[in-house]
Amino acid sequence: MTEELIIAGFGGQGVLSMGMTLAYAGMIEDNQIVWMPSYGPEMRGGTANCVVVISDDKISSPIINTFDTAIILNQPSMDKFESGVKPGGNLLYEANNIINPPTREDISIYDIPANLEALKLNNAKTMNMIMLGAFLALRPVVTIESILEALKKVLPERHHHLIPVNEQALRRGMELTGQTTTV
Amino acid sequence: MAKKLMKGNEALAEAAIRAGVKGYFGYPITPQSELLEYLSRELPQRGGAFLQAESEVAAINMVYGAAGAGERVMTSTSSPGFSLMQEGISYIACAELPCLLVNVMRGGPGLGTIQPSQGDYFQAVKGGGHGDYKLPVLAPNSVQEMAEFVYDGFDLADKYRNPVLILSDGALGQMMEAVEFPDYDIEAHKVDHSEWATRGRRKGHDHNVLTSLYIQPDKMEAINQHLQEKYQLIEAREVRFETIMTEDADFLLVAFGLSSRVAHKSVEMAREKGYKIGLLRPVTLFPFPSEILFQLAGQVRGMLVIEMNTGQMVEDVRLAVRGKVPVQFYGRQGGMIPQPDAILHEIEKYYTQRLAVEVD
């Protein structure tokens, strides 16, 4: 099993932490993992992305330009990474942030209303966990328990009281994938 | 020891503390600042001195001083900062002071970019500053090695009384992987430098002086010859490399650091297509694994060197194979990273072409 994933959006949408949580969970389950961020000025409010690779085998390259799954949170990232999804792969995007939806017919596409659902949870910042939940429903590369374990490591202790709402978000995300239509 | 998920820069910093670093002197520069930040937070609480210097020039001279005092010390920087340090490194090499240097390379020349690069290969392996000197250069290609090479680097530095360089890049510094810190007994690895170190004149002894100034040319020549003998010893003893799928290979990729990870992926892709491609990865860039390359040149029909520069290590590969096989080059520059499929495309350019010639 190897999953090569890109998560891309604006800085502040939780792109990097979503990837880091997933990578941590992968490590907890004794997989090989790589988390490779974009870095530099773009981290400060511009576009941000990270690549996560989870594998039960040794990972050769942390640098990849084709992906099993892309999680896309804004239009510039859609423009940049839609073409990189491998045929037969998955593209999940946050519906509210995309003006021009993806058009490819050889991949599975899911529009997830993650912003809206996060607002329903009274915590807009859980949007990234909703997207992650949606992804995990499609590609159960790690268990939700490992994600919750990972959150304890990734979140500073003063934010641990937010873990329950993050769990709610994850579970809501998992439900959403089932409900949305495959384009 | 449990695994930790860490950035390469942080893993290197943590390893330095576990290796007993007593002094760190550095200056902020992207993409190595995590190293500085980590040590500023951790080192003073764990038995070492951290100081943010006013410049890379000052930082390397603080290292010169502290290394001269016989303590385990280091600095880290990224390409433009490493250029600024060259003068000091030349002095340290001549005064034969052990210390660890880290260059987390970014794209150049000039201010360049903050994205990863391997453009400082020549500077790293050929000396870098003025005069004839060499640094053992370790090139990690994973977060695990970013940590492991720190211990190795300090031990090599102590063993040969020579600065040792870890040549990394922005991607290895920024990316996270699982890392497991090896057990390392600081006391067991401690080397007593009091015979030459400037720690205050020892009772009953003449003073210790550390200098790189020998105004009489015959003395300076003797110093040069002594240094060269040391470097030859290092070349004889400390060559490190990794071979991947070379046993049956009839075509060889050569790459170090991050490029070797991408090249590895290309090898996997090529093998799926039935091409017998192998990969040689130099782990020490000085001393360079020339011998194994010469051996492999007798086995393969060609080599392709992959680098994140315009072709630097390829010159050493060509020197090593002594014209036995054609050596091609593929590189990206300025912070761009070669992609696995682009490398595969390059492989096909040479590999299938040659196959076709042979079939004819």
Add this chain to the structure above:
Amino acid sequence: MAQLFPENLDDPYLYLAGDESHKCELIEEMNQVWRRPDSLIDTPMHYCPGCGHSVAHRLLMEVVEELDIVERTVGIAPVGCAVFAYNYLNVDMQEAAHGRAPAVATGIKRVLPDRILFTYQGDGDLAAIGTAETIHAVNRGEKMVIIFINNGIYGMTGGQMAPTTLEGAKTSTTIFGRDTSVHGHPLRIAEMIAPLPGAYYVTRQAVNTAKHVRKTKKALLNAFQYQIDGANGTCFVEIVSNCPSGWKMTPLESNELLEDEIFQFYKLGDLKLPGKE
């Protein structure tokens, strides 16, 4: 009349260097008013006749011995005329790159905090190429003594203008005299250093007369004693000195120039005393 030189003296140089075997009648224990400190290595110095460096070296080693810190002291030699200071000063020493002595001393002090550190630097080293290291070491309040020999010229490289060269002064790179509109103004480093909170003790002295030598010795004693006592900052001792060769004059003329002109610009005295602003 007592003999000034012993008979059959083959090597007057040896005699001048204080070789005991050539001891003449004049130098008997009862007459002795001064002796070379043990830590000042018994060897001819390479400094030009009349140069202030040798006096400064001697004072430095007297102070280190009198304070009994020979085994705790580490010194940093500069690039400049004092580049070979370690050939004369028998304490552990490192030779620094041009201008970097305060950084080198910082490195040692940070890993060996109980040692007493000093740098010995000229004006090209400290006030030109090493200005950043000087200012920042003092600004961090590095616990060390910085000894600054200011003779207003690059002596070792053959008499070029230094940042400290006075206006109008002729040097090999200002042959018509220093023109401030072209070459900038003479730099008073001690005045720049003194207001920094990290500066603990800043003083400017000279070694051209016996009186000034005594005062400089006192200043050095103070500076090192403060460091021994754990001063929370840097001690900076400037010694305004001469350079007969670089100034192209006799030692006597150079000493007169110090009194007549140079001390008018570089005023001698304390610029900052502990506990006073």
